[in-house]
Amino acid sequence: MDRKRVPGPELSVAPLVEYPSDFKRWTPLDEIRHDPKRQPEDMRPIYLKTGLISQANGSAYIELEKTKLACGVYGPRPVKKVGQVFSGKGVLYCEIKFATFSCAKRRTNIRDPQERELSQILSQALSPAIQLDKLPKSAIDIYITVLESDGWGSCVAAAITAASVALAHAGIEMLDLVAGCSAAYIQTGPSISSSKDSIAASRPPQIFMDADLEEEKYEQGAIVLAYMPSLNEVTHVLQSGKAEGSIISQSVEHCMEACNKIYAVMHHALLESINDNKEAL
Amino acid sequence: MPSLISPAERDYILKGIECNVRADGRQRPDYREVTIETGVVSQTSGSARVRIAGGTDVLVSVKAEIGPVQVDPETGDGADKGQIVCNVECAPSASQQFEGRGADDLNNELTQMMSRFLSHNTNTPAHKSSSTEAGAPAAPAGPGGINLSKLCIIPGQQCWVLFVDALVMDYGGNLMDAIFMGTRAAIYDTRIPKTEVQDLGDGQFEFEVLDDAEDTDIVEGREDMPICVTLNKVSDHFTILSLE
């Protein structure tokens, strides 16, 4: 129960949207992506900027068209909780919050199980890159607010990317930046309408990199990969749905390639922040 | 969970793995002995207890209850589908760290993991969603293998809800493997009462649950359910079913 805010009505109904008569919802039958300009292996253009939140030690803002999130990093700060045992390792605390207006359906202010899980995933994906044993008795806090969500996979991937840039911006020692990338497996082509067709079933699904919400509705499965490009090491794989082993290894390859591209963007954003600082001085 | 071991002991384990001999005499890719028992809790529709030698002990129960179907307002999907609700709980008896709220994070992680495999509905906001593959490659089975449309009683109104509860009673590594084995076994053990639907006309339906313990349905698609194997990377090798 949320006691902090004035609650809305208990039952509400989504407004009926009247689409123009020539409106056609995207389906995988079209054999092109939802955004016709993109090829299956294309990501959306990334806008990444550091230093958005002035109060935080480090911060980053990332935008992949309609996926937008802001990330703030605080710390390292001393753990001062009373009664906590001494820990030789630092603690990485992550919190992802979807803004109430970020999804098609209104999200609540209270943390739901999905947000809690994503927070755990984020902390698992980032902690191999941070040398936590060099920060005894301290804690690092990462707070992420999803302002607009266009697809679940791309949100997680963007959160990983933004958080590691914000960590670097905060000056926290890391082994490497962690880039996150998502992909969805979608069965395309005209023959899928008759699903009993055995030929259709045997056709391998297409791998759509960085799928958006519209495409995600048709996905058979999805993968999110967190990867440290210069060390060539994967820190987290999150796979859902079902797909053949070969498709999965193929999409891991694709994601790693895409992560290398994201890495260049991250690099650029960090360099820019240094240049900005120099100019300010 | 990770108990403190001395550097010498650690070295012994690592060197052993290098030579393909593990602390308990197994080779690297060897499984520990697994015991599965079904039908352990009589008040459930199906249950199983999985024990992996060396400690892990998980009890999984399946309870079938009748509930309203959940329809996605946007796509109208889900009207003819039953539901699976997963829940994992780590008892404090398994490890001292699970005391009080200590297990909440792990519970949540495992619960979400299970629901992602079995009902694939964590991607959309929790507990409001129906399966996301709207009419797409309308494969008969959901991602977890279970045929959800067979769990529907009256389309658009009532369906069976399978509550899958896993209780971790003892922890000795490979929790996920044990939970999945247990879930598969418990679903195999599950019997759902047959129902009889009557058409009252005007789109009105009524149904009756047949109270015959002999004549029950199995969960369709149970042979397609996923199982899970955890690999641990120790230096440059992989080991299966490691102890912590």
Place this chain on the structure above:
Amino acid sequence: MALTGLRIDGRRPGELRKITSTTSVLSQADGSAYLEHGNTKVLAAVYGPREARHRALVVHDRAILNVEFNVAPFSTGERRRRTKNDKRLLEMASFIKQSFEPVVIAALYPRSQIDIYLQIIQQDGGILQACINAATLALIDAGIAMTDYVCACTAGWVEREAVIDLNHIEESSDTSEVTIAMLPKSNKVTLAQMESRLHVDKLEELLSLASEGCKQIHQVLDKTIRDRAEDLAQKMAV
């Protein structure tokens, strides 16, 4: 009650349900026990004596007891999840804690904590008695010094007859029910719990019946412990 004088499940008024128990069932815990009392199934785990979790709770001259009580969501006929701070569960935990406090020789373990974790797997009446009996076994298994066993038993008034060890059906039909926990050697009672109305004249009869039951339960528990000890002794001799 039928004319034959037998109860719903075919028992006589003074007859207990079948009790099976094993100890040392868990690998992580210092002591553990699994107890089936008819269809009621309970798992108990004991950790400690160990360093107290919270400094504030430490008592300098004895150990503190901590009881946590959990109910599996599938344990009842209808599935129901209970939160950790359900008042009912906390009350049960405090009952169990109070009944063990006078028996555990806490002065032997100063500045430490003993944790008892109870998990109900299936319930069919008599949860409290099953929990106390399972906890006794787990405490003994953990090697914690106690002055005596603690054996618990319920007795109730079902259709004008005093019966012991009520099952779920007997419990739910508005019966007055007493649970007592006693130390079989000294005949002392450490817990007596009753939540319903009962004429004072009838209380005596119920109490004596329940204490009879406790003695029978003591024999079962004692056998489990002795068998286990014998088993261990044999293994050590080899």
